[in-house]
Amino acid sequence: MKNAVNEQLRRIPPINELLELDPVEKQAEKWPRDAVVGALRLYVDKLRKKVLAGAAVVPESPEAWSQSLEEYFDGWEQDLHLRPAVNATGVIIHTNLGRSPLADMARKAVERVAGTYSNLEYDLEKGERGSRYSHVEELLVQITGAEAGLVVNNNAAAIMLVLDTLAKGGEAVVSRGELVEIGGSFRVPEVMARSGAVLREVGTTNKTHLYDYEEAITEETKVILKVHTSNFRILGFTESVPLSDLAKLAKKKGIILIEDLGSGVLVDLSRLGLPKEPTVQESIAAGADVVTFSGDKLLGGPQAGIIVGRKDLIQKIKKNQLTRALRIDKMTLAALEATLKLYLLPELALVEIPTLRMLSESEETVAERARRLAEAIAATAPGAHVELVSDPAQAGGGSLPGAEIPSTAVSVVLSWVSPVDLEEWLRKQDPPVIVRVSQEKVLLNARTITDDQIPFIAETLGRSREVFV
Numbered sequence: 001m002k003n004a005v006n007e008q009l010r011r012i013p014p015i016n017e018l019l020e021l022d023p024v025e026k027q028a029e030k031w032p033r034d035a036v037v038g039a040l041r042l043y044v045d046k047l048r049k050k051v052l053a054g055a056a057v058v059p060e061s062p063e064a065w066s067q068s069l070e071e072y073f074d075g076w077e078q079d080l081h082l083r084p085a086v087n088a089t090g091v092i093i094h095t096n097l098g099r100s101p102l103a104d105m106a107r108k109a110v111e112r113v114a115g116t117y118s119n120l121e122y123d124l125e126k127g128e129r130g131s132r133y134s135h136v137e138e139l140l141v142q143i144t145g146a147e148a149g150l151v152v153n154n155n156a157a158a159i160m161l162v163l164d165t166l167a168k169g170g171e172a173v174v175s176r177g178e179l180v181e182i183g184g185s186f187r188v189p190e191v192m193a194r195s196g197a198v199l200r201e202v203g204t205t206n207k208t209h210l211y212d213y214e215e216a217i218t219e220e221t222k223v224i225l226k227v228h229t230s231n232f233r234i235l236g237f238t239e240s241v242p243l244s245d246l247a248k249l250a251k252k253k254g255i256i257l258i259e260d261l262g263s264g265v266l267v268d269l270s271r272l273g274l275p276k277e278p279t280v281q282e283s284i285a286a287g288a289d290v291v292t293f294s295g296d297k298l299l300g301g302p303q304a305g306i307i308v309g310r311k312d313l314i315q316k317i318k319k320n321q322l323t324r325a326l327r328i329d330k331m332t333l334a335a336l337e338a339t340l341k342l343y344l345l346p347e348l349a350l351v352e353i354p355t356l357r358m359l360s361e362s363e364e365t366v367a368e369r370a371r372r373l374a375e376a377i378a379a380t381a382p383g384a385h386v387e388l389v390s391d392p393a394q395a396g397g398g399s400l401p402g403a404e405i406p407s408t409a410v411s412v413v414l415s416w417v418s419p420v421d422l423e424e425w426l427r428k429q430d431p432p433v434i435v436r437v438s439q440e441k442v443l444l445n446a447r448t449i450t451d452d453q454i455p456f457i458a459e460t461l462g463r464s465r466e467v468f469v
């Protein structure tokens with residue numbers, strides 16, 4: 001075996017011989033010669049590793065080398081580690097799969113500024129240094145009704161920054177029912193400790209009353225923090241204090257009310273038959289001084305942490321040195337501005353922003369897509385056992401906990417490969433197809449699949465036959 005491998009490795013020609021092959025010569029017309037040589041070295045290194053791992057064989061004839069090298073050069077630009085994936089899981093905001101796909105308009109906005117200079121921090125009116133936050137602040141004010149706003153890396157950063165600015169050296173009062181851990185072990189109590197605020201827990205896990213807050217407030221208290229428990233529900237005998245009551249209390253005591261909304265909904269989802277989530281507008285209207293939320297959960301934009309609220313407080317936050325370390329880049333700002341602009345016309349936002357579109361699509365539309373996927377699979381993978389099953393989708397990303405969104409999945413059983421092996425093989429395709437396996441069946445949930453992915457999924461399942469039979 002070892003000898004066979006060594007024998008193969010010896011068959012790899014020297015670089016100067018590879019340089020004479022047609023596809024390589026063609027490449028040398030486009031790329032600097034040394035770059036072509038470098039690319040060939042990378043290719044040979046990778047081939048060696050693969051051969052040693054038993055995952056490839058060395059091409060035998062010059063024709064086979066030519067073909068392999070042609071494919072290599074053609075695919076060079078796209079052969080990246082971070083790549084698009086097909087989400088057939090039915091989990092709409094899938095943190096591991098990059099959360100929110102961007103709206104077309106947001107994608108184009110990124111492309112427009114990515115490869116060129118821009119007015120990122122340049123005031124075109126005055127011809128002097130400007131603020132990167134100016135591009136989205138007005139939109140945030142217009143949409144949420146807050147006085148001012150800024151944007152940082154993500155919501156975890158936003159909370160840290162807000163507490164560091166407004167609660168450091170003092171106490172922050174928070175309900176025990178809201179001391180949550182959010183995916184990736186982001187724990188509210190630990191973030192508070194990091195920011196230098198002393199945590200004053202009030203109430204119990206299931207019930208916190210207004211008088212609990214009232215009694216906890218002392219000379220040392222700087223803020224009340226309300227955390228929207230977006231990733232779980234405590235059911236049954238529960239009570240929490242409405243935000244408007246906390247706002248009155250904070251005002252009376254001369255302290256600041258901060259709300260971490262988590263998901264950051266800007267349109268009322270109950271209109272779509274989904275569970276009621278408090279919107280950012282409602283939080284501001286109810287009297288929160290500062291509200292933080294994610295850009296890439298229910299908002300459907302890029303990863304970002306958005307902070308809106310009272311002008312004097314936002315001003316202080318902008319001046320905090322920590323803000324500089326948490327700042328967002330031009331591509332995020334471009335995507336966020338375009339996404340927020342869609343919210344000026346909420347009806348457009350519902351169809352253009354993929355996250356909202358997937359949440360709001362009718363059951364019939366999703367079932368129809370499932371039907372078309374099932375038919376395509378039946379055509380490309382004869383002998384496949386294909387069935388439509390009811391399979392509720394989920395908002396995911398710690399949003400709308402417990403809410404099951406009616407959906408249809410295509411259940412696939414192939415006689416030539418087990419569901420577990422098929423799941424693994426599908427995730428190794430390009431693009432990878434991420435599926436769930438349930439009760440010995442591979443499930444493809446049609447709510448998170450797009451129409452234009454149907455042919456690829458069907459063709460891939462068809463191809464699995466050649467691989468496994």
Ligand SMILES: *Cc1c(COP(=O)(O)O)cnc(C)c1O
Nearest residue numbers: 154155156182228230262294398
């Ligand atoms: C998701 C979430 C966060 C963290 O937001 P990221 O944008 O992922 O950093 C913080 N608080 C709540 C309540 C959340 O749901």
